[in-house]
Amino acid sequence: MSLVQNFPFFSIILxxxxxxxxxxxxxxxxRNVSLAAIVMTTVMSAAVLHFxxxxxxSYTYMMGHFPAPWGNEIRAGVLxxxxxxxFGVVMFLAVVGGMDHTAMDVEESKxxxxxxxxxxxxxxxxxxxxxxxxxxxxxxxxxxTIAGCGLIMIRQIGRSLSSAIRYMIMSQLGSxxxxxxxxxxxxxxxxxxxxxxxxxxxxxxxxxxxxxxxxVIMAVVSVGLAIKSGxxxxxxxxxxxxxxxxxxxxxxxxxxxxxxxxxLLIKIFYRVLGRENVIASQIVNVLFVFGLAGMLMGxxxxxxxxxxxxxxxxxxxxxxxxxxxxxxxxxQAGMVAALFHMFTHSATKALLFISAVGLxxxxxxxxxxxxxxxxxxxxxxxGIGFAVGSLSMVGFPMLSGFISKLLxxxxxxxxxxxxxxxxxxxxxxxxxxxxxxxRLVITLxxxxxxxxxxxxxxxxxxxxxxxxxxxxxxxxxPASSRKLRLAIVSxxxxxxxxxxxxxxxxxxxxxxxxxxx
Amino acid sequence: xxxxxxxxxxxxxxxxxxWVDGETDLLAEGMEIRxxxxxxxxxxxxxxxxxxxxxxxxxxxxxQLGSQAYQAGADDGKDRPPHLFYESRGIRWFRRFYQVMxxxxxxxxxxxxxxxxACLPAIGNAGNPDNNEVSARYIEKGLQETGAVNIxxxxxxxxxxxxxxxxxxxxxxxxxxxxVLLRIDAKDGDIQTRKRLEMADDRRFEPKEDIILQxxxxxxxxxxxxxxxxxxxxxxxxxxGGFSGGAVLGSGLxxxxxxxxxxxxxxxxxxxxxxxxxxxxxTFYCMAKSYSFxxxxxxxxxxxxxxxxxxILSSGLILPLNICVGLVVACTMxxxxxxxxxxxx
Numbered sequence: 070m071s072l073v074q075n076f077p078f079f080s081i082i083l084x085x086x087x088x089x090x091x092x093x094x095x096x097x098x099x100r101n102v103s104l105a106a107i108v109m110t111t112v113m114s115a116a117v118l119h120f121x122x123x124x125x126x127s128y129t130y131m132m133g134h135f136p137a138p139w140g141n142e143i144r145a146g147v148l149x150x151x152x153x154x155x156f157g158v159v160m161f162l163a164v165v166g167g168m169d170h171t172a173m174d175v176e177e178s179k180x181x182x183x184x185x186x187x188x189x190x191x192x193x194x195x196x197x198x199x200x201x202x203x204x205x206x207x208x209x210x211x212x213x214t215i216a217g218c219g220l221i222m223i224r225q226i227g228r229s230l231s232s233a234i235r236y237m238i239m240s241q242l243g244s245x246x247x248x249x250x251x252x253x254x255x256x257x258x259x260x261x262x263x264x265x266x267x268x269x270x271x272x273x274x275x276x277x278x279x280x281x282x283x284x285v286i287m288a289v290v291s292v293g294l295a296i297k298s299g300x301x302x303x304x305x306x307x308x309x310x311x312x313x314x315x316x317x318x319x320x321x322x323x324x325x326x327x328x329x330x331x332x333l334l335i336k337i338f339y340r341v342l343g344r345e346n347v348i349a350s351q352i353v354n355v356l357f358v359f360g361l362a363g364m365l366m367g368x369x370x371x372x373x374x375x376x377x378x379x380x381x382x383x384x385x386x387x388x389x390x391x392x393x394x395x396x397x398x399x400x401q402a403g404m405v406a407a408l409f410h411m412f413t414h415s416a417t418k419a420l421l422f423i424s425a426v427g428l429x430x431x432x433x434x435x436x437x438x439x440x441x442x443x444x445x446x447x448x449x450x451x452g453i454g455f456a457v458g459s460l461s462m463v464g465f466p467m468l469s470g471f472i473s474k475l476l477x478x479x480x481x482x483x484x485x486x487x488x489x490x491x492x493x494x495x496x497x498x499x500x501x502x503x504x505x506x507x508r509l510v511i512t513l514x515x516x517x518x519x520x521x522x523x524x525x526x527x528x529x530x531x532x533x534x535x536x537x538x539x540x541x542x543x544x545x546x547p548a549s550s551r552k553l554r555l556a557i558v559s560x561x562x563x564x565x566x567x568x569x570x571x572x573x574x575x576x577x578x579x580x581x582x583x584x585x586x
Numbered sequence: 587x588x589x590x591x592x593x594x595x596x597x598x599x600x601x602x603x604x605w606v607d608g609e610t611d612l613l614a615e616g617m618e619i620r621x622x623x624x625x626x627x628x629x630x631x632x633x634x635x636x637x638x639x640x641x642x643x644x645x646x647x648x649x650q651l652g653s654q655a656y657q658a659g660a661d662d663g664k665d666r667p668p669h670l671f672y673e674s675r676g677i678r679w680f681r682r683f684y685q686v687m688x689x690x691x692x693x694x695x696x697x698x699x700x701x702x703x704a705c706l707p708a709i710g711n712a713g714n715p716d717n718n719e720v721s722a723r724y725i726e727k728g729l730q731e732t733g734a735v736n737i738x739x740x741x742x743x744x745x746x747x748x749x750x751x752x753x754x755x756x757x758x759x760x761x762x763x764x765x766v767l768l769r770i771d772a773k774d775g776d777i778q779t780r781k782r783l784e785m786a787d788d789r790r791f792e793p794k795e796d797i798i799l800q801x802x803x804x805x806x807x808x809x810x811x812x813x814x815x816x817x818x819x820x821x822x823x824x825x826x827g828g829f830s831g832g833a834v835l836g837s838g839l840x841x842x843x844x845x846x847x848x849x850x851x852x853x854x855x856x857x858x859x860x861x862x863x864x865x866x867x868x869t870f871y872c873m874a875k876s877y878s879f880x881x882x883x884x885x886x887x888x889x890x891x892x893x894x895x896x897x898i899l900s901s902g903l904i905l906p907l908n909i910c911v912g913l914v915v916a917c918t919m920x921x922x923x924x925x926x927x928x929x930x931x
Contacts, residue, residue, distance in 0.1 A: 070884050078883070082876050085755060089868045092762070093861050132748040134882035135731070138720050141748040178771040182762050189759050196752070208752035212759055219763040249699070256706050259715035269715065281705040285698065 073120040077145045077199045078130055080110035080153070084192030088185045096172075096180025103184040104164060107191060111157030114195075118150025122577065127584045129201055129264075138265050144201035148408070148581025151574070152198050152332055158563065159324050159415050160191060166423035166556025167317030174224045174315040183223050190216040190321065197329045203251050203341065204261045206333055210247065210297070214240045217326055220318035221310055232309035239296055239306045243330075246293030253286045254341070263340045274346055287342055287352045294334040295356070298327040300393055301363030304386040308374070311382035316426045319378070323385045324419040328411050331392055335404065338396075339585035348399045357397025357487060361494045363390025368501030376436050377509060381421050384462065384505070387498060388414045394494070395477060398487055401582060402480035408578050409571070410473035413461070416567055417470060420560035421458040427451025427553055428513065438512050445513035452513050454557035459506035461564050464499055469567035474499065476575065733892035733901030734822035742827075743904045747875050754914055758868060761918045770929035783929065796845070803845035810838035818912035822901045828908040832915025839920045848928065857931040860917050867910035874903050 087106035091099035121127060127146030134140070164171075164187060175183050189212055196209040217240065222233035255261060257279045258269035273279055296303040311319045338347050347353055367387030374380040392414070395407025431447040432440045445452030461468035474495060481491035567574065594600055707714045724741055732740035742750045770783050814835035821827030843851045881888045893900030924931045 075880065075883065078879060082872060082879075085751075086869070086872050088755075089758065089865060089872060092758075093865050131883045132879045133744070134878065134888065135745050139723055140745050140882075176771060179766055179769070182766050185759070185762050189755060192755075202749075204746070205749055205752065208749050208756065211756050212752060215756065215759050215763055219759065219766055222763075223766050225766075253702065253706070255716060257715055259718040259720065279705060282702050285702045 071120070073116050074128060074130060074145070076113040076117045077143055077149070077153075077195070078132065080113045081143075081192050081195045081199065083113075084110055084188050084195060088188030088192065091181050091185045091188060094181055096177060096184070099181035099184040100164075100168070103187050104161065106188055107157055107161045107164065110191065110195060111154060111161065114150055114153035114157055117145050118147065118154055121145060121147045121150050122580075127581075138260060138262055141205055142201045142262060143196075143199040143205075144263075145199055146581055146584040147577050148585065149198050151412075151577060151581065152328075153195055155412050155415060156194055156198070156325050156328070157191075159419050160187075160194075160321060162556045162559050162563075163317050163320035163324065163419050163423065165552050166560075167315060167320065167426065168552050169550050170316045170426060176225070179223065182219070186216045186219040186223070187317075187321070190220065190326070194325055194329045197333050200333075200336075201263050201340075202261055203254070203263065203266065203337070206337075207244075207248055207251055210244055210330070210333070213326060213329060214244060214297070217322055220322065221314045223318070224313070224315050226313070228309065228313040232306065232313055235306045236310045239303060243293045243296035243303075246289045246296070248293075250286050250290035250293060253282055253289070257282050257286075263336075266341050267343060270341065270343055270346065274343070283346070284350055287347055287350050288355075290337060290342075291334065291352050291356060294330045294337075295359070295393065298330040298334075299386060299389050300356075301359050301366055301386060301390055304363070304367070304389075307386055308370075308379045308382040311385065311422070312376060312379040316422055319382075320419040320422040323382065323422065324415040327385070327389060328415050331389075331396075331407075331411060335396065335408070336585065339582065344399075344586070353397045353399045355397075356393045357399075360390045360393030360395075360397050361490060363387060364394060364494050364498040365390075365501070368498055368505065372501060372505045374505075375438065377438065377441060378422075378425060378436050380505060380509070381418070381425060384421075384502070385414075385418055387502065388418070388462070391473070391477065391498075394491065395480070398480055398484050398491065400480060400483050401579070402476070402483055404582055405575060405578050406473060406476035406480045408582075409476055409575055412574070413469040413473045413567060416560065416563045417458050417461045420454055420557070420564060421462070423553065423560065424451045424454030424458060424557050427557065428455060438509070439517075441509070442512055442515050442517040445510075446516075450554050450557055454561055455513065456510050457561050457564060459510050461568070463503045463506055467565065467568050469564050469571070472568055472571040472575075729895055732904065733895050734904050735895055736822055736824060736827070738825075739822045739827045739904060739908070740901070743822075743907050744902075747907075748879070750911070751871060751875055754868065754871060754911055757914055757918050758864065761864075761921050764922055764925050768925040768929050799845045803841055807838050807842045807845075810834060810841065814838055814912070814916070818908055819898065819905070821908035821912075822904045823896065823898070828911025829915055831908075832912035833919060835912060835916035836919025836923075839916065840923045843920075843923070848924075855920070855931075860921055860931055863913050863917050867913040871907060871910045874907060878903060 084106050087102050091102055094102060127144060127149075129137070129142050129144045131137070132141035132143060171183060172180065193209040193212040193216065197206060197213065200206045200209065214237070218233050218237050221236055222230050251261075254266065254270075257273060258266045260266040260269055270283075273283065299307045307323075311323050314322065338344055364387050367383050367385070367390055371380045371383035371387065374383055388410070392407045392410050395403045395410060397403070398406075427448045428441055428444045428451050429436055431451075432444045435441075445456070457468065461470035464470045464474040477495060478492060481488045481495075591597060711717075724737060724745065728737045728740045728745075729735060732744040734740035734744070770779060814831050814833075817826035817831030817834055818828055819831075821831065839851075839855065878888055878890075880886075888902075890902040892902050895901070899905070921931060
């Protein structure tokens with residue numbers, strides 16, 4: 070066994086250990102430890118990805134001295150590697166970009182606790198990605214949930230506390246359903262490890278046994294994970310949670326946490342329940358319908374929203390709907406599109422949250438449309454970042470959102486019964502996306518009317534800068550730091566990479582999905 | 587008004603109803619509570635709500651006392667009638683609809699799950715799917731492979747140690763979350779913090795130097811602690827282990843704290859010590875298990891002797907791991923209690 074094959078295990082343990090270590094460090098050191106851990110795990114994941122692409126196969130890794138059905142096991146393949154690398158990059162940039170705000174929003178003596186949450190969140194995400202064991206998945210789902218709650222409530226203002234409670238209740242409901250599903254599955258298969266469980270499920274299906282329990286298992290596992298990732302009718306925790314947490318937490322929660330659960334769901338579909346069985350049970354059709362509803366209703370809610378940060382959060386509801394619609398198509402192409410959109414959404418939503426912070430900084434920390442007028446001139450880079458993110462979400466060519474929409478549309482053509490609703494919903498949802506995102510982008514580059522009338526010089530931009538100066542002094546936040554700018558530029562580049570070099574990534578996703586089976 | 591029984595006020599129904607309506611506290615009569623002196627009430631008289639309410643026999647008095655005690659927190663809500671929000675008809679209808687629907691939903695979920703259980707294999711049947719090679723090997727070879735007489739411990743700390751490491755991290759992160767929520771970081775001269783500390787401090791309600799409690803604790807605490815240590819150390823030999831033994835240890839500490847107060851507990855258990863113990867225990871767990879995972883996956887010999895099964899120094903890493911888990915659990919339980927009591931340790 071080569072050294073590279075140890076890396077998935079190293080990265081999980083490293084992230085956990087950095088969390089444990091941070092409990093005795095002060096805020097700044099904990100932050101550096103956390104950043105170092107993220108960088109190292111990302112590098113290791115990249116090495117794993119390279120190894121899997123080079124050898125062209127996945128491998129399992131025994132956790133301890135006992136082989137497969139007795140001990141724990143993790144598994145690494147192309148898809149796992151890709152997801153881990155992307156999650157690591159997004160997490161790093163989110164932490165770097167929101168660093169100054171974290172320092173401001175969180176009490177000084179509690180900052181190390183914030184980075185403990187980040188570290189354990191990272192380790193649990195990695196474990197959810199690499200796991201080959203259902204109970205390990207459940208344990209790390211628990212860690213993920215509690216860390217998510219901690220990240221939300223650490224801001225300690227009324228709204229974030231109440232939204233943390235809401236998040237906890239919904240998330241625990243999802244975990245509970247997931248656990249019920251796992252216990253039922255254990256009862257009928259006798260295995261917790263994914264590969265033997267899949268064989269047992271295939272034997273059960275072939276013999277036609279336990280039809281009701283199997284259906285309930287599929288339903289309960291899908292619904293549990295759908296609640297946790299915020300599929301449409303269970304989305305009520307999303308706007309408050311993303312809207313009032315500190316920026317890093319919002320970016321991490323919307324970009325990574327919900328995606329971790331979706332990845333786990335896909336993994337369970339492929340590696341435990343069997344894709345054919347899931348399609349035969351019509352569960353995918355339910356997910357498809359709710360995905361479509363989410364795409365439309367999320368966008369409608371976003372249009373009605375006045376607070377821009379909550380608007381971005383509602384847009385997440387719509388994008389999660391896209392992903393579930395892709396899963397619901399039930400074809401390999403649909404799954405590839407869903408996974409690619411998962412990548413797109415993590416990169417783009419984090420970009421939107423982080424660059425929105427840059428805009429609030431120059432607008433007196435206010436988040437409504439009126440205050441943001443002209444802020445694209447006051448903080449040019451954040452404005453560009455936000456515009457790029459918006460265009461990507463709307464589906465502008467060259468950006469990653471375009472590719473995922475293209476993939477959704479082409480994959481819809483392969484499933485004749487679902488083609489028409491998918492394409493119509495895609496079209497409507499794209500228009501709705503454009504309505505709220507472009508309205509905000511236009512607002513960003515509109516000079517406030519009051520300033521227009523009051524200003525004396527002819528040069529519009531000069532007047533805006535004067536206005537900005539006045540507002541900048543009123544703002545409690547300093548102008549955006551170098552870290553924020555670095556994060557925005559890197560996010561834009563990440564988006565362009567996903568948009569322009571999509572073909573190899575899409576090929577590898579398909580490759581990874583084949584390895585799943 | 588319809589006719590009432592003469593002894594209505596003291597009837598069971600009346601008491602139950604007043605408790606349901608939130609007028610009285612169920613525990614109010616059974617517990618000795620000293621309400622702190624209201625400023626301006628200079629005679630230093632201590633009021634006991636339970637006895638007074640009994641004397642007066644009306645709920646009005648109790649309510650008044652309650653409002654006195656909580657006046658500080660409820661200043662802004664005083665002018666607003668409590669049920670204003672539900673007054674409008676549409677909202678009332680919606681609430682009723684919502685309640686009916688949620689009950690229906692719960693009933694249908696219960697029905698579906700019960701139906702599923704009816705379709706599952708019968709419990710204890712030898713041919714069940716979960717009686718397979720996995721459990722067979724745990725039972726047959728568990729002692730030989732892990733060295734632990736207690737199969738459950740062997741399973742959670744050796745066969746599936748990665749999951750258990752995750753579980754102890756769940757405890758760790760849960761205690762971090764409680765720290766975030768409840769710890770009040772004292773800054774000198776900060777009025778806000780001092781106010782919060784004062785509000786969080788509930789020691790003025792507790793009877794000081796309760797001789798009965800202290801004497802009982804003198805007898806019980808050593809016994810409880812020894813029993814907890816016994817459970818932890820014998821985790822691989824008899825039922826129990828780190829999680830249960832740690833819980834016993836934690837409850838012993840909590841009893842000690844209740845009997846003797848924070849000042850005496852802080853002589854040997856402060857936040858610094860709590861942090862160090864948690865760090866050392868989890869680090870050791872992390873290192874030991876990483877070593878065993880690494881050697882296992884790379885097919886190397888771990889070189890840790892399993893010893894003779896049945897003796898206390900046996901079964902390789904399980905004993906030290908049990909100690910680590912026990913320490914983490916005990917500290918976490920104590921920390922939860924202390925944080926809920928006064929927002930610090």
